[in-house]
Amino acid sequence: MRTNGKSGRLQAVLVILIFLMYSTQEGHCDDDVASSCVKLDADVTRDNVACSTIGHALVDSMDTNTAWNYFSTIVEFMNNKVECIMTYITITADHLQTTLTHEKQSSEISDDNADSVKHDAHNKFSDMLNQDFKFYVDKLLSDFLPADEDATVQPEGGEVVFEYPKMEQIKPVKVGHEQSVNIGDETSVKVITLSVNPPLFEIPDFMSNEDSDYIIEASNEKGLHTSRVFATGNETRSNSDYDKGRVSNSTLILESKENVAFLTKLQKRAAGLLRVPVEVIRYSKPLAVGQYYPGGFYHSHMDSNIADADKPCCFQTTCPYINGTEREHLECCQMCRMATLLYYLDNVEEGGETAFPFADKSLPDMNRSMQDQQWHNLTKNCEQAAVRVKPQKGKAILWYNHFLDKRGYLGAVNKRGYHGGCNVKKGVKWIATHWIQYPKYEHRLLPSKYFMKSAV
Incomplete structure (x- = not known):
C-alpha cells in the first residue's frame, strides 16, 4: 500500500503510528540498515532509551506493508517486551502530535480513517500483545482524535454562559523568526x-x-x-x-x-x-x-x-x-x-x-x-x-x-x-x-x- 499527497501522507502516518515505525528523528534506515536496527542484542532491548533506536527505521516511500514487516520482526525479536514497545509509542505519538499541530493537516484525517486504523491495530495486535498494550494504543489515539459530538457535557441547568471557541496557536515557523x-x-x-x-x-x-x-x-x-x-x-x-x-x-x-x-x-x-x-x-x-x-x-x-x-x-x-x-x-x-x-x-x-x-x-x-x-x-x-x-x-x-x-x-x-x-x-x-x-x-x-x- 502506497499513498500520495498530504492527506495520503498523513493517513500513512496514522497507520505507521500503530505500526510504531514513525520516529522523531530525521532521516531513515535503508533495507540493510533497518535489518540491523531490529537485530539488537537482547540485553540492549531492555533499555528503553536504546530500544528507541529501533523506532528510527522509517522508509521514505511510506510503504506500510514494509513497515509492518519490520514491526513484526521487532515484536518477535523482543519477545513481546511491552515496556520497550511503549517507548516506540511515545516517540511516534510525539512526532504525530507535532505534525498535526504545526502543519495544519489534522483536518485531513477523517474519523472513518482513524476508526479503521484503530480496528486494524486491534486485529494485528490481538495475537501478539496483551490487553494493556491495546489499551495504551487506544489512549494515544484519543489524544489525536476529538470527542464525539454526543460526548459534549452540558452545564447544570442547561444554561450556556460562555462557549470556549476553537483555539489557533501562533505558528513558530523556525527559531529566530x-x-x-x-x-x-x-x-x-x-x-x-x-x-x-x-x-x-x-x-x-x-x-x-x-x-x-x-x-x-x-x-x-x-x-x-x-x-x-x-x-x-x-x-x-x-x-x-x-x-x-x-x-x-x-x-x-x-x-x-x-x-x-x-x-x-x-x-x-x-x-x-x-x-x-x-x-x-x-x-x-x-x-x-x-x-x-x-x-x-x-x-x-x-x-x-x-x-x-x-x-x-x-x-x-x-x-x-x-x-x-x-x-x-x-x-x-x-x-x-x-x-x-x-x-x-x-x-x-x-x-x-x-x-x-x-x-x-x-x-x-x-x-x-x-x-x-x-x-x-x-x-x-x-x-x-x-x-x-x-x-x-x-x-x-x-x-x-x-x-x-x-x-x-x-x-x-x-x-x-x-x-x-x-x-x-x-x-x-x-x-x-x-x-x-x-x-x-x-x-x-x-x-x-x-x-x-x-x-x-
Whole structure:
C-alpha cells in the first residue's frame, strides 16, 4: 500500500503510528540498515532509551506493508517486551502530535480513517500483545482524535454562559523568526520565535514601565507569602512535577474596583496576542506575581497536567476541602493550562533566567537527560538548558503547554514545556503570569469557576 499527497501522507502516518515505525528523528534506515536496527542484542532491548533506536527505521516511500514487516520482526525479536514497545509509542505519538499541530493537516484525517486504523491495530495486535498494550494504543489515539459530538457535557441547568471557541496557536515557523501580531486597538507587537517545540516566543516591550511598576506596587501593598520547597532528586509526587523545588515570594492580583480598569486592559492585550476572546483570559486563574531575591529559584516543572479523560479541569470545578485546604490538581481534577504568558516586571542584574531544558530536543535526548536524578535542578543545570531567557523589564514570553486536538481544544501535554527559574545571583526578579486555561472539547460549554466568582 502506497499513498500520495498530504492527506495520503498523513493517513500513512496514522497507520505507521500503530505500526510504531514513525520516529522523531530525521532521516531513515535503508533495507540493510533497518535489518540491523531490529537485530539488537537482547540485553540492549531492555533499555528503553536504546530500544528507541529501533523506532528510527522509517522508509521514505511510506510503504506500510514494509513497515509492518519490520514491526513484526521487532515484536518477535523482543519477545513481546511491552515496556520497550511503549517507548516506540511515545516517540511516534510525539512526532504525530507535532505534525498535526504545526502543519495544519489534522483536518485531513477523517474519523472513518482513524476508526479503521484503530480496528486494524486491534486485529494485528490481538495475537501478539496483551490487553494493556491495546489499551495504551487506544489512549494515544484519543489524544489525536476529538470527542464525539454526543460526548459534549452540558452545564447544570442547561444554561450556556460562555462557549470556549476553537483555539489557533501562533505558528513558530523556525527559531529566530519574527512576525508582527495585531493585539487590538490598531496595536501590533513583535513576536520572536525562541523554539519550535514547544512553540516558545519572546515579545519585547509588551508592557510599559508604568504597568510593570503598577503590578509591583499592588503586590507589595497586598503582601506576598513565602514559598520554600526543597525536594530531593528522587522524590515522588502524587500527581505531577509541581514544586520540585523553589524559593520565592508570591501573590495573586484579584479583581477589585481599584484595579479593574488596569486588569481589563492587560487582559485585552493578552487576548489579542493569543487570538482568543478576552473572556478566556478573565475566566482563567487571576494574575500571579512572583518575587525572587538573590538565591531564589524554581526548578524545572510543568505548568499543566497530562490530559486525562476521566478528570475535569480544575478551573471548571471546585474540589472538596480537607482540613480547610482545597485538593486542587490532586485526585479531584487536573490543571488544564493550554498556554503560559509570563511578564518580566523589572531587570535583574545577574541570573534569574527562565530556562527550558528540553526545547527543540528529541525524545531520546530527553530520556537520556532524565536518567540524571538531578536533571530538574536548575541551580546545577541552568547553563545546560536548551533555551534561557534573560529577564528584561516589559518583555513577555509565551509558550504552549499542550498540543491542540483535531478540533482546536486541549490535547496532550507537550513535555518539552518543562521550565523553571535559574538562581537570582544579584538584584531582585519580579514576574507576573497569566495561565491560559482551556478545556477539552467535550467540556467547552462548562463555565469557569472564576466566571462564577466574578459574576457574584
